[in-house]
Amino acid sequence: MHYRKAAAITTVALALAAGACNRDATDSRDTTARAEPTAKPDRAAELQQKRNDDISQLDKRVVEIEGDYAKANQKVVSGERTATAGLREELKEDVANIKNAVADLRTTTPENWWDRHEQAMKRTADDIEADVQRLAGKVTPKRPPATDDTTGEKVSTEPFTSRRDRFVSELRARVDAMDRALSGVKTRGVKETEVEDVRARVKKLGEDVDRLRSASADDWWDVTKARVSEYVDRVERSVKRLDDNRS
Numbered sequence: 001m002h003y004r005k006a007a008a009i010t011t012v013a014l015a016l017a018a019g020a021c022n023r024d025a026t027d028s029r030d031t032t033a034r035a036e037p038t039a040k041p042d043r044a045a046e047l048q049q050k051r052n053d054d055i056s057q058l059d060k061r062v063v064e065i066e067g068d069y070a071k072a073n074q075k076v077v078s079g080e081r082t083a084t085a086g087l088r089e090e091l092k093e094d095v096a097n098i099k100n101a102v103a104d105l106r107t108t109t110p111e112n113w114w115d116r117h118e119q120a121m122k123r124t125a126d127d128i129e130a131d132v133q134r135l136a137g138k139v140t141p142k143r144p145p146a147t148d149d150t151t152g153e154k155v156s157t158e159p160f161t162s163r164r165d166r167f168v169s170e171l172r173a174r175v176d177a178m179d180r181a182l183s184g185v186k187t188r189g190v191k192e193t194e195v196e197d198v199r200a201r202v203k204k205l206g207e208d209v210d211r212l213r214s215a216s217a218d219d220w221w222d223v224t225k226a227r228v229s230e231y232v233d234r235v236e237r238s239v240k241r242l243d244d245n246r247s
Helices: 002-078 087-105 113-136 160-183 189-212 217-242
Strands: none
Touching (some): 002 087, 113 217, 160 189, 189 217
């Protein structure tokens, strides 16, 4: 009798233990199942926070640049200093534009980044080309816009890599044409400094174009942030040069 009771107790205990194990396994699977759907949103939130932090840092730099520009410009206005030739008006526009460029980062998405990047790089190329034409007299005609096909119709459905390659090819041709035009310019003094500045901008544009050759759609934030950050860097350097000539 004693042994039968002990055996029964043992059987019940084993059954309860087995049930507990099954519950633990089920709970573990449930926990894993609940955790998996939140993994991606957490990563997305982390990336968005990083982007927000990047924008905040650029916002702070823009505020500092605006303050430095106001001080330097006041020295020029008062006659205490004189601005480098051709720099004052261009810089006034740039200081306003970098604020807009940083603000645009807040609404840049994987869907609209390439259109914005193309437009920004084309504006940069147009600005530089205008300076090259002023200094060198002529530039080889541009190629047809990369967003048109051979019939002149707008292209909007081609794969990203095809669109990227066509854009890079077009812009590389423009950079090469500007290089050729500037190669024949011979100057001295203040104008020589201006020519060297434009040559440096042409070189930088060429480097940006070449780097874009290997960009993928997944690089949208890194490429966009780099362009805006480098624009802020350039304007900051120009602000520091605004009042570098004593009256």
